[in-house]
């Protein structure tokens with residue numbers, strides 16, 4: 271064997287290990303940089319008899335399926351969805367045995383990857399319920415359910431009605447016929463028709479026989495009990511009942527005397543199921559249809575949340591709220607036109623004038639406003655492209671990655687966007703007051719409050735929140751606000767009204783309980799001797815609070831925690847505030863934009879782009895990843911070259927050491943080893 275081979279092999283091996291480790295490192299870095307958006311924690315878990323679908327599984331599960339699907343499109347951060355989830359779980363549990371014919375299903379639209387799916391189905395408010403018929407082929411087969419979703423009995427009856435209509439139209443092979451027994455069919459004949467099945471349930475109901483249909487679906491495929499139904503005039507019905515109400519009977523096969531006969535009219539399908547279960551549940555349980563395993567989405571563990579101070583106005587939260595609003599909430603519908611378009615124009619104009627933040631942030635709204643005012647119809651893609659284009663020209667003042675700081679919840683689906691939106695709205699009202707307090711032409715309602723209310727109504731995807739807010743705006747006499755200072759006072763009052771309503775609800779984050787604002791811990795002086803808020807003291811506090819935008823970084827979380835309030839006092843406070851140099855008056859932004867335009871016309875040179883304030887130099891996300899990949903690869907190659915060079919030099923050194931020094935054990939010794947040995 272060549273004596274150099276082991277050394278070379280060892281070198282190659284080390285080089286391979288280094289390269290491998292390095293490539294792994296690059297992969298991790300790329301993944302870290304490309305991860306974006308929120309994954310949206312599911313509101314349902316694997317114990318719920320609910321099929322959770324996403325953009326990758328939706329088409330295969332729904333289109334061409336031999337089942338109908340009743341789908342809740344929800345958003346895991348939406349208060350109304352959080353509040354509705356227990357009801358929907360209960361409903362799904364009741365309909366568990368319907369799964370072979372009608373599958374209760376959910377899709378989480380707060381999960382970024384599902385956005386195109388939800389947009390395709392025109393889901394712009396949550397929760398949104400749709401019935402997808404047997405053998406659906408495309409999105410148009412999804413029928414919007416607009417009944418009372420909280421009345422789960424009515425909901426089940428309505429679904430039974432939809433399934434029956436579906437069966438009449440499509441006549442699916444594996445489904446029951448949903449037809450009543452003919453008036454001439456005798457009980458004896460029905461017993462014969464069910465063969466060896468032990469029990470027969472008969473529901474008496476005229477059309478629409480929703481209770482009968484619901485039970486037909488529920489017991490379809492059950493080998494222990496069969497369900498049939500008759501109309502009120504059928505001899506079986508008239509033999510047992512005379513009050514004309516909906517009734518039910520349970521027979522042992524072959525026995526003309528019923529095991530059970532409803533004593534009063536039945537008004538819920540589930541009452542029949544409960545009675546059958548009570549009487550023969552143990553005998554028919556094993557004969558039920560096989561319910562296919564539920565493909566519930568994995569439960570994502572809630573990340574541990576550093577208990578930030580919830581009472582801070584942080585620039586990070588404002589930026590994230592603006593970004594989520596522009597990239598996620600506004601383009602939820604496929605097309606913006608008509609009233610929503612008019613509302614969007616008003617809101618962009620308000621943001622242009624009063625949005626908080628740095629100069630590039632305000633220039634972003636200036637340009638968006640200028641552009642949107644000229645449009646009549648904008649698609650979601652056109653909107654996103656425009657926002658991206660302006661963002662890049664201004665150095666990406668808004669992040670694509672959403673990060674919450676004072677608005678972070680103890681779970682990913684709590685607080686977040688709506689907290690950021692409230693914070694943004696309060697900051698805008700305070701800014702509007704500062705700018706317009708001496709302007710007699712300023713109209714608080716037209717210029718600020720109504721654009722916000724209308725924006726919430728049309729663009730806050732939590733539909734119930736949006737409707738509640740409009741009702742609350744009316745109740746709190748929005749139209750009567752005239753004094754400039756009432757622009758922020760009104761919003762403060764209404765928000766406290768909302769806090770009171772939601773306190774203790776499922777959307778109330780247990781780690782950040784809703785309180786009247788400002789809480790005593792922030793402003794003890796804002797309370798009178800009876801413990802009630804003293805408006806005269808609270809309002810100046812609110813003004814000061816929303817004038818103080820902090821720029822703490824999420825990399826360097828502030829050391830103070832919510833627990834560091836003691837005896838009504840904050841023990842430590844944030845140090846960093848938005849540099850007043852960046853807090854520019856709208857007039858200055860107008861001037862900057864006008865100057866840019868003049869400059870463009872004069873030198874016809876490409877418009878000066880803003881240096882990226884986040885250090886990305888205007889590169890789009892994918893470009894940024896490539897940039898890092900190339901950069902890190904170059905470092906990797908350089909490291910490998912240096913290592914090889916080092917190995918080469920080292921072996922040269924050893925060759926010199928052994929061969930050129932005449933095999934002396936110690937090259938510096940005067941007597942060669944060979945001689946010693948000899």
Ligand SMILES: Cc1cc2nc3c(=O)[nH]c(=O)nc-3n(C[C@H](O)[C@H](O)[C@H](O)COP(=O)(O)OP(=O)(O)OC[C@H]3O[C@@H](n4cnc5c(N)ncnc54)[C@H](O)[C@@H]3O)c2cc1C
Pocket residue numbers: 348349350353580581582677684685686688689690691692693696726734735736738739761762763764765766767768769772775777778779782783784785786787812
């Ligand atoms: C317009 C609107 C209507 C909503 N309606 C509903 C609804 O009907 N049902 C539902 O479940 N959820 C609703 N939400 C969401 C809900 O109000 C909260 O935003 C959400 O539950 C998160 O609460 P939070 O604890 O982060 O505090 P938030 O209420 O979001 O408040 C954010 C921050 O604002 C400050 N603040 C609190 N109160 C005031 C005040 N009065 N004045 C000034 N600053 C204040 C505090 O620092 C607080 O941390 C609505 C949200 C909005 C924007």
